[in-house]
Amino acid sequence: MRIGELADRTGVSTRALRYYEEQHLLASERSPSGQRTYPEVAVDRVRLIQQLYAAGLASRSIVELLPCVVTGVASPELLDRLAVQRARIDAQINDLIDTRDRLDQILVAAAESAHRPCVPM
Amino acid sequence: MRIGELADRTGVSTRALRYYEEQHLLASERSPSGQRTYPEVAVDRVRLIQQLYAAGLASRSIVELLPCVVTGVASPELLDRLAVQRARIDAQINDLIDTRDRLDQILVAAAESAHRPCVPM
DNA sequence: CTAAAACTTGACGTTGACGTCAAAGGCAAG
DNA sequence: CTTGCCTTTGACGTCAACGTCAAGTTTTAG
Numbered sequence: 001m002r003i004g005e006l007a008d009r010t011g012v013s014t015r016a017l018r019y020y021e022e023q024h025l026l027a028s029e030r031s032p033s034g035q036r037t038y039p040e041v042a043v044d045r046v047r048l049i050q051q052l053y054a055a056g057l058a059s060r061s062i063v064e065l066l067p068c069v070v071t072g073v074a075s076p077e078l079l080d081r082l083a084v085q086r087a088r089i090d091a092q093i094n095d096l097i098d099t100r101d102r103l104d105q106i107l108v109a110a111a112e113s114a115h116r117p118c119v120p121m
Numbered sequence: 122m123r124i125g126e127l128a129d130r131t132g133v134s135t136r137a138l139r140y141y142e143e144q145h146l147l148a149s150e151r152s153p154s155g156q157r158t159y160p161e162v163a164v165d166r167v168r169l170i171q172q173l174y175a176a177g178l179a180s181r182s183i184v185e186l187l188p189c190v191v192t193g194v195a196s197p198e199l200l201d202r203l204a205v206q207r208a209r210i211d212a213q214i215n216d217l218i219d220t221r222d223r224l225d226q227i228l229v230a231a232a233e234s235a236h237r238p239c240v241p242m
Numbered sequence: 243c244t245a246a247a248a249c250t251t252g253a254c255g256t257t258g259a260c261g262t263c264a265a266a267g268g269c270a271a272g
Numbered sequence: 273c274t275t276g277c278c279t280t281t282g283a284c285g286t287c288a289a290c291g292t293c294a295a296g297t298t299t300t301a302g
Binding site for chain 1: 258259260261262267268269
Binding site: 002003004014018033034035036 | 277280
């Protein structure tokens, strides 16, 4: 498929897809006239990239991890980096849970004060 | 306390603290000579700001939510925005859990292949 | 008193993941 | 053949949360 279709099917802009190629996150074949051609599996690949971006990884980190995330094979050093990122994400989850709880407390308090309007007994 | 001490105690740069003031996230009294002076409670406030930044909120969103996060009092519209942010954070948590699980699968697979080197039976 | 450390405002620099525009070539439909 | 959309490369723009530097003032230590 060409770049426009991949963009449509992933919800990612063509600019972003070309950027991914620049960063060596996503390869493409070229048609004789020079247009990019992607296989079906590129759809999943793009979604994976988006997922890792959303997890706060930078392009360089994704480049490092992508091979083993895709193939399942990893050198010991790669496993280390993988573990580091896993730990980072885990900490991030816990922080977010704390923040969510904090917002919940406010929401609950507001709900209560709505039931018992204005002056507490 | 002055800005340097607040920076030391929160681990945030003085530049960031001045930036927070620009964004109306953090107020300060001024000494007669014009230097910023903060009360003790500013330490908690800065930590709260950092927590909300870490949760992916932008300055503008934090500005909106800070009053009610601090006072516990919120208008219905504010409660809406609060709920929106809560939902966003919740979704983010779930995405991160998915990503963490994905990395875990790789780590587990690698650990197994380390026990059973090279050729599977 | 004086030197060092801390503070002030102002302004430009940085970084990452793209957005946007321009100029040109490619491709299917009528 | 041509019209209109798709694609190409290249290059500059953007945005947020600061970093960094400059030049001057204030506070503190000795």
